[in-house]
Amino acid sequence: MSDDAIENTTARLVAGDPAPDLRLRDQDGAPVALADYRGRGVVVYFYPKAATPGCTTEACDFRDSLASLQGAGYAVVGVSPDAPEALTAFSGEHGLGFPLLSDLDGAVARAWGAWGDGGLLRSTVVIDPTGDVRLAQYGVAAQGHVARLRQELTSAS
Numbered sequence: 001m002s003d004d005a006i007e008n009t010t011a012r013l014v015a016g017d018p019a020p021d022l023r024l025r026d027q028d029g030a031p032v033a034l035a036d037y038r039g040r041g042v043v044v045y046f047y048p049k050a051a052t053p054g055c056t057t058e059a060c061d062f063r064d065s066l067a068s069l070q071g072a073g074y075a076v077v078g079v080s081p082d083a084p085e086a087l088t089a090f091s092g093e094h095g096l097g098f099p100l101l102s103d104l105d106g107a108v109a110r111a112w113g114a115w116g117d118g119g120l121l122r123s124t125v126v127i128d129p130t131g132d133v134r135l136a137q138y139g140v141a142a143q144g145h146v147a148r149l150r151q152e153l154t155s156a157s
Contacts, residue, residue: 012113013136019044019127020111024079024101027087032077032099038131041074043149045124046114047142050082050090050100054142058122061146063096072153074126079103079112081120113138124149 013019022034022044034042045062047055062069062076069076076098080087087100101108109115113136114123122142126135126149135152 010110010113010115012138013125013133015133015135017133019125019131019133020108022079022101022108022112024103024108025084026099026101027084027091029084032101034127034131037075037127039129041072041129041134042127043069043074043076043124044079044112044127045076046079046109046112046120047122048080048120050080050086051093054122055080056094058142058145059090059096060094062098063094065146065150066097068150069153073129074153077101079108079114081106081109126153
C-alpha cells in the first residue's frame with residue numbers, strides 16, 4: 001500500500017469506542033461540539049456534498065424521521081466538507097431542522113473514520129448519552145439508510 005493510501009484511509013470506529021471530539025461551525029456559523037449533546041444520544045452522519053441527489057435524499061430522510069429519532073432520544077447532526085454558505089442554502093431549501101456542520105479540511109471525518117481513498121465516505125455514527133459509540137456504519141447507501149437505522153435503533157432499545 002502506498003504512503004498516500006495509508007495517509008488517506010482512517011481507522012473506523014466500533015461500538016464501545018469513546019467518540020472523538022467534534023467541534024465545528026454549523027450552517028449559521030454557530031459553534032457546535034459533541035459535548036453539547038452529553039446526556040442524550042446523537043446520530044452523526046457524514047455526507048460528501050450538499051445538494052447532490054444522494055445527499056439530498058439522505059438529508060430529507062433524516063428530516064422526515066427527526067421526530068421519531070428525537071422521540072427515541074437521539075439528536076441528528078450532519079457533517080460535510082461543504083462551506084457554511086452551501087450548508088445554509090441546502091438546509092434552507094429543504095427545511096432540514098437539524099445542524100449541518102462544515103468540516104472544510106476533513107479533519108473530523110478522518111478522526112471519525114469517515115475518510116477513505118476517494119474522500120469522505122457516507123457514514124453514520126450513533127453516540128450514546130455517555131459519549132461512547134453505540135453503532136458505526138461506513139459506506140452506507142443513501143436510499144433507505146435512515147429507515148434501516150431507525151429500525152435498528154428502535155429494535156435495540
